[in-house]
Amino acid sequence: MRALIFDMDGVVTQTATLHAQAWKKLFDDFLQNRREKTGKSTAPFRIETDYPQYIDGIPRLDGIRNFLKTRGISLPEGSPEDSPETETVWGLGNRKNQYFQELIKQKVEVFSDTLTWIKQKRAAGYQIAIISASKNCQTILQAAGIEDLFRVRVDGIVAEELHLPGKPAPDVFLEAARQLGVMPEETAVFEDARLGVKAARAGGFGLVVGVNRKQEAETEALLRNGADLVLTGF
Numbered sequence: 001m002r003a004l005i006f007d008m009d010g011v012v013t014q015t016a017t018l019h020a021q022a023w024k025k026l027f028d029d030f031l032q033n034r035r036e037k038t039g040k041s042t043a044p045f046r047i048e049t050d051y052p053q054y055i056d057g058i059p060r061l062d063g064i065r066n067f068l069k070t071r072g073i074s075l076p077e078g079s080p081e082d083s084p085e086t087e088t089v090w091g092l093g094n095r096k097n098q099y100f101q102e103l104i105k106q107k108v109e110v111f112s113d114t115l116t117w118i119k120q121k122r123a124a125g126y127q128i129a130i131i132s133a134s135k136n137c138q139t140i141l142q143a144a145g146i147e148d149l150f151r152v153r154v155d156g157i158v159a160e161e162l163h164l165p166g167k168p169a170p171d172v173f174l175e176a177a178r179q180l181g182v183m184p185e186e187t188a189v190f191e192d193a194r195l196g197v198k199a200a201r202a203g204g205f206g207l208v209v210g211v212n213r214k215q216e217a218e219t220e221a222l223l224r225n226g227a228d229l230v231l232t233g234f
């Protein structure tokens with residue numbers, strides 16, 4: 001292997017749990033409001049089951065569409081200017097982002113074992129990139145003071161500019177390899193999301209490493225989605 005590509009949320013920074021909290025608050029508010037208005041009650045959003053299957057690792061609006069579909073709800077798309085109170089896909093996305101930004105303002109923590117390992121590999125000459133579906137990626141890296149560790153960053157903003165489809169499509173990983181100047185076969189990917197592992201597998205990467213910092217059963221799910229092996233830490 002010549003290069004290493006790391007997903008950010010849940011592998012490098014402890015922000016996957018913050019995303020999950022913000023999503024929970026969004027859907028709890030939304031479903032409760034809907035119940036009050038229409039009398040229809042819907043199974044609540046569950047972090048343990050709904051988050052890894054429908055939201056984790058993928059672009060914000062795709063997550064909203066995915067989850068609402070599981071509850072038989074369809075909303076108009078709306079537009080980026082929709083206020084956080086608007087009941088459109090964009091409006092809900094803006095509300096979730098408001099909740100998430102409140103959380104990251106309080107604290108961004110890193111996984112120190114991952115960072116120590118990355119620094120060693122960098123010193124040993126590996127090419128290193130970071131990817132994320134998140135449009136908050138750069139803010140988080142800056143808050144954690146680790147932006148300079150990665151030669152290449154392909155995040156939610158870059159992907160939108162380049163019109164790259166999100167995971168489970170492999171495009172963000174392939175773009176990171178391209179910018180590093182390496183082939184996928186000589187690159188290892190480190191991912192905690194099921195749909196992320198699936199995307200890296202679809203991209204033909206030399207080694208797909210699942211990272212499981214959750215309960216033991218998640219290891220099986222990562223392997224099923226295409227991980228070659230699963231680590232519980234670095």
Ligand SMILES: O=P(O)(O)OC[C@H]1O[C@@H](O)[C@H](O)[C@@H](O)[C@@H]1O
Nearest residue numbers: 009019056057060133134135136
């Ligand atoms: O809403 P953001 O910050 O652009 O992030 C998009 C997605 O980024 C992924 O990294 C997270 O796993 C998801 O939970 C999140 O929804």
